[in-house]
Amino acid sequence: MAGVARSAWWQEAWVQAMNRLAARRAARAEPAAGFVSQPEPRTIGLYARGKQLVAGNFLFAGHLVEAPGLDLWDIARPSPAYEAELHGFAWLDDLAAVGDPAARKRAQDWTFGWIARHGRGQGMGWSPDLTGRRLIRWINHAILLLGGQNRDRSLAYYHSLSQQTLFLSRRWQAASPGLPRFEALTGLIYAGLALIGMEDHVDPAAAALARECTREIDAQGGIPTRNPEELLEVFTLLTWAAQALADAGRVVPASHLEAIERIAPTLRALRHADGGLARFHGGGRGLEGRLDHALANSGVKPAPHPGPAMGFVRLSAGRSSVVVDAAPPPGGQAGASAHASTLAFELTSGRRPVVVNCGSGAPFGADWHRASRATQSHSTLSIDGYSSSRFAHDGREVLELCANVAPLQNAAGDPDPHLLAGHDGWRATHGVQHLRDLTLSADGRHLAGVDMLLAETPDDQARLTALYRRQRAGLGFAIRFHLHPDADVALDMGGTAVSIALRSGEIWVFRHDGAARLSLEPSVYLEKGRLMPRATRQILLSAELKGFEARIGWTLAKAQDTPLAIRDLDREDPTSRP
Numbered sequence: 242m243a244g245v246a247r248s249a250w251w252q253e254a255w256v257q258a259m260n261r262l263a264a265r266r267a268a269r270a271e272p273a274a275g276f277v278s279q280p281e282p283r284t285i286g287l288y289a290r291g292k293q294l295v296a297g298n299f300l301f302a303g304h305l306v307e308a309p310g311l312d313l314w315d316i317a318r319p320s321p322a323y324e325a326e327l328h329g330f331a332w333l334d335d336l337a338a339v340g341d342p343a344a345r346k347r348a349q350d351w352t353f354g355w356i357a358r359h360g361r362g363q364g365m366g367w368s369p370d371l372t373g374r375r376l377i378r379w380i381n382h383a384i385l386l387l388g389g390q391n392r393d394r395s396l397a398y399y400h401s402l403s404q405q406t407l408f409l410s411r412r413w414q415a416a417s418p419g420l421p422r423f424e425a426l427t428g429l430i431y432a433g434l435a436l437i438g439m440e441d442h443v444d445p446a447a448a449a450l451a452r453e454c455t456r457e458i459d460a461q462g463g464i465p466t467r468n469p470e471e472l473l474e475v476f477t478l479l480t481w482a483a484q485a486l487a488d489a490g491r492v493v494p495a496s497h498l499e500a501i502e503r504i505a506p507t508l509r510a511l512r513h514a515d516g517g518l519a520r521f522h523g524g525g526r527g528l529e530g531r532l533d534h535a536l537a538n539s540g541v542k543p544a545p546h547p548g549p550a551m552g553f554v555r556l557s558a559g560r561s562s563v564v565v566d567a568a569p570p571p572g573g574q575a576g577a578s579a580h581a582s583t584l585a586f587e588l589t590s591g592r593r594p595v596v597v598n599c600g601s602g603a604p605f606g607a608d609w610h611r612a613s614r615a616t617q618s619h620s621t622l623s624i625d626g627y628s629s630s631r632f633a634h635d636g637r638e639v640l641e642l643c644a645n646v647a648p649l650q651n652a653a654g655d656p657d658p659h660l661l662a663g664h665d666g667w668r669a670t671h672g673v674q675h676l677r678d679l680t681l682s683a684d685g686r687h688l689a690g691v692d693m694l695l696a697e698t699p700d701d702q703a704r705l706t707a708l709y710r711r712q713r714a715g716l717g718f719a720i721r722f723h724l725h726p727d728a729d730v731a732l733d734m735g736g737t738a739v740s741i742a743l744r745s746g747e748i749w750v751f752r753h754d755g756a757a758r759l760s761l762e763p764s765v766y767l768e769k770g771r772l773m774p775r776a777t778r779q780i781l782l783s784a785e786l787k788g789f790e791a792r793i794g795w796t797l798a799k800a801q802d803t804p805l806a807i808r809d810l811d812r813e814d815p816t817s818r819p
Contacts, residue, residue: 242439248258256415257365257368259412259415260362260412260415261362261367262362263362264361264404265361266363266411267403267405267407267408267411268360268361268404270399270400270404270459272396272399273399273436273437273640274437275382276436277435277436278435279383279384280383282381284331284377284381285334285528285530285531286332286334286336287334287335287528288331288335289423290336290338294336294347295339295343301323301326301332301810302320302322302325302326303322303603303605303606303771303772304323305772307697307814313347314358315352321365324364325365325366328364328375329366329371329374329375330352330355330374330378333382333385334381345385345398348385349386349484352386353397356397356401367408367414368415368421369416369424369425370420371424372409372428373426373427373428373429374424374638375405375428376402376431377481379387379398379402380402380432386398387595390581394642402432403436403438403439405428406429406432406433409428410429411702413425413429413446419464419471419475419575420475423474423479426450426453426482427450427482428480429446430443431482433488434491436488436732436817438540443486443491447482447491447497450494450621451494451496451497453754454496454497454539455496455500456610458500458503460505461507461546461548461549461551462500462503462508463550463551466522466571466575466579466799467521467522467551467570467579468524468578469508469511469521469527469551470518470524470527471510471523472504472551473532473535475504479497479500479501479504479605480501480535480538483497484538489548494545498799502541504771505536505541508532508535508536510546510550510553511550513594514557514561514589516530516532517592518532519564519587519588520597520598521553521570521580521598522570522578523601523603525768549567549568552567552569553567553568554660554662556659556681557681557685558657558683558684559682559684559686560590560685561588561589561686562588562593563658563681565586565747566582567583567584567646567660567662568583569664570582570644572793578603578614579614580613580615580618580619581628581630581631582598582619583629583664584622584662584663585598585619586620587620588688588797590743590745590799591745591747592745593744595724595741595743596725597724598620598723599619599767600613600657600767600768601769602614602767602774603678605773608769609774613767615628616629616666617719617721619720619721619723620723621721622675622692623714623721624667624718625716625719627671628666629644629664630666630770643666644664647665647674647676648662652769656683657680657682658683659678659680659681660677660680661678662676663675663677671704672700672702672703673694673786674694674696674697674701675694676693676695678690679692684817687800688796688797689736690797691794693790693792694718695789696789696790697791705789709787712786714785715786716787717784717786718783718784718785719781719782719784720782720793721764721781722779722781722797723766723779724777724778726766726776726777728744730780732759732761733750737755738750738759739751740800746800747799747803748801749797749800750800753794756792756793757784757793760780762779762781763776764776764777765777
């Protein structure tokens, strides 16, 4: 294990050294004379986050540094992820959303401060993905950055753009496959089309991006990480690059356009009724409106997805949507942030999430990150002490002992959206399989579920029997339903049911068949852009398997609609509060 870590450290150090060398060589380039045409912003920022930046509250990667009056590059950097967000310049979108003189001054001072301090290859910002992300923002917000600047500053800006473009042309291959490489190549295409004298970089970059589309986007429009929010980021980059190429009168490669056409229906299948993405495998709900904006810009006409979307199944009816993780978690490099969430689901009613997964703990530190990846952090069945997929034995934070999913079945002739699936994540350790049967009524008002643990074959039963003998007890398990923190919940009907009141005025009631113990327990909702996890509750059905089969039925039913006098349009911006 130590040898693996040492090898990875040397490899990373070598890559960084090559990046610095390439950046210094690129600094000798002649600056571009200007823009081919006036750039127009394509990226969307958040006004509330921009106001925080203007006030000197720097919230990145889950850390808040309050430093009013300090330059961005003088503040303490609590973590490498924090520093990477600074160098990526996505915060320019937020300052542009404010757009007043104070925001403009900070955008200009911090950008030219970066050129002065890091422009010759210093700092971690000279990686291909961060450089591509930074180039896109600098070009998008050129009017904001150059307004009122003198000739020397304008020359410094164009020289840095030219240097970063040449750096990308030489180092994009060093970016990791997937989102980092898509960022690098999209930035290179953007800059090559926008800057006078950089046109020769466009065709090679467009051809490389097309090859990445073929390699990284599968036939169903999915990516290896199975992270819905990351898929949205890739999709957004591809639509930006295609639009930029088309606006310049260049032909967009067919494989590039085909990837956009494959991804669009997958993202629609992963979208909840409120417009947010399902939160799985390290992904969040996405910025408000980002998904709809990207889908509209793609020009791909809405169409139903023909089957599972990137391994997820969507049940939709009325005002309700259910998204289920119905495939094994990704392994290998793509599984660095994968979760043991097989057969977990999320339920949204109208504009209000009801049942959720805890989300990604990565912004809150290593302990939260690891805990959030466990099966217990998802709305599904878990066996005491064991996730359905487990980390590699050599200590790497990669899920390798992954649950395999049995073939999906739909009830023939059933008008209600229905899913029956199973996985074998505990078969090797306990001799049992988990089967989950979900049915959403045609009006979207009633979700019925059955969860079953089953020791099916003689070998499975022998393994389970041996386990009973060793621990001299049954096999403890639980079914969890993590609830959104905006929902008010209470035990009802003498402790046999749970009432869930949404801010929209809707009331949902959870019931079960009595084969398990019902309780309300603490839980957390992990959300990007916040300093701390949000406290919430979870419905817990706990039971014990003593034979070869356990079967628990439960329902979630809407008991009260939103009052007609209420328009459920209020969605708080999560970045506007701690």
